[in-house]
Amino acid sequence: MNAKVNRHEFADRLTLGDTLAKDIAGKLDAAVKARGKASLAVSGGGTPKLMFAVLAEQEIDWSKVSITLVDERWVDESSDRSNAALVKHHLIAHEAHVATFLPLFDKAHADDVDAALADVGKRVDALGKPFDVVVLGMGPDGHTASFFPGGDHLAQALDLDGKQSVLSMRADGAGEPRITLSLPRVLDTRALYLHIEGNDKKAILDKVIGGEDLPIAAVLKQDRTAVDVYWSP
Numbered sequence: 186m187n188a189k190v191n192r193h194e195f196a197d198r199l200t201l202g203d204t205l206a207k208d209i210a211g212k213l214d215a216a217v218k219a220r221g222k223a224s225l226a227v228s229g230g231g232t233p234k235l236m237f238a239v240l241a242e243q244e245i246d247w248s249k250v251s252i253t254l255v256d257e258r259w260v261d262e263s264s265d266r267s268n269a270a271l272v273k274h275h276l277i278a279h280e281a282h283v284a285t286f287l288p289l290f291d292k293a294h295a296d297d298v299d300a301a302l303a304d305v306g307k308r309v310d311a312l313g314k315p316f317d318v319v320v321l322g323m324g325p326d327g328h329t330a331s332f333f334p335g336g337d338h339l340a341q342a343l344d345l346d347g348k349q350s351v352l353s354m355r356a357d358g359a360g361e362p363r364i365t366l367s368l369p370r371v372l373d374t375r376a377l378y379l380h381i382e383g384n385d386k387k388a389i390l391d392k393v394i395g396g397e398d399l400p401i402a403a404v405l406k407q408d409r410t411a412v413d414v415y416w417s418p
C-alpha cells in the first residue's frame with residue numbers, strides 16, 4: 186500500500202458529498218486566486234451526482250474553471266449512458282453554469298473512438314498541466330477511469346511512462362467503447378480524490394490493499410501522487 190493513500194470515512198452519502206464538494210471547491214477557488222484559472226476532471230457513473238449538486242452551488246469564480254471528464258462512454262450526449270450529459274445536467278448548473286466544459290466524445294469521429302484520440306488529447310492537454318483536481322470513481326470489478334480488467338489497452342493506459350493523455354478502451358463489462366485519460370495524465374494533478382460508496386466497494390478496496398491485482402491497484406500503489414479516498418456506507 187502506498188504511504189500516500191489517505192482514507193476518509195463518512196457516516197453517510199450526504200455528509201460525504203457535502204464535504205467532498207466543499208473540499209473540491211476550496212481547491213478550485215485557491216487555484217483561481219493563485220493562477221487565474223482552475224481545471225477539474227471528474228468521473229461519471231452514479232456515485233458523483235449528490236456531490237455534483239453541492240459543488241454546483243458553491244460560490245467561486247466558475248467562469249475561470251474548466252471541467253472535463255476522466256473517461257467517457259463513446260456515445261452521443263443524447264444517450265443516457267453519456268457522462269457528458271450527466272455532468273452538464275448535475276454539475277454545469279446553478280453557480281457553476283458559467284464553467285467551461287470540455288467533452289471527451291468527439292462528434293466528428295462518432296463512429297471511431299481511435300480516430301478521435303489525437304484531437305481530443307490535444308484539447309485535454311490545452312487545459313494545462315497539472316490539473317488542479319481529479320476525481321476518480323471505482324466500479325464493482327475494480328476498474329477506475331476506463332481501466333477495465335482485461336481491457337484491450339489496459340497495459341498502455343497504466344504505463345507510468347506512457348506519453349498519450351487519452352486512450353481508447355474496449356472490454357467485456359464496459360459496454361460501448363470508451364475513451365479514458367491515461368494513468369500518468371490522471372496522476373498529473375495537484376489533488377486526487379477517489380470517491381466510493383457502499384460496503385461492497387470498501388471490500389474491493391480492502392482486497393486490493395491485501396494484494397489483489399485489480400486496475401484500481403495501479404492508482405493506490407503508485408508513489409507519484411497522494412490519493413484521498415472518500416468513502417461512506
Ligand SMILES: O=C(O)[C@H](O)[C@@H](O)[C@H](O)[C@H](O)COP(=O)(O)O
Nearest residue numbers: 228229230231232322323324330
Ligand atoms: O463512466 C464511467 O463508468 C466511470 O467514469 C467509471 O469509472 C465510474 O467511476 C465507475 O464505474 C463507478 O461507477 P458508479 O459510480 O456508477 O458505481
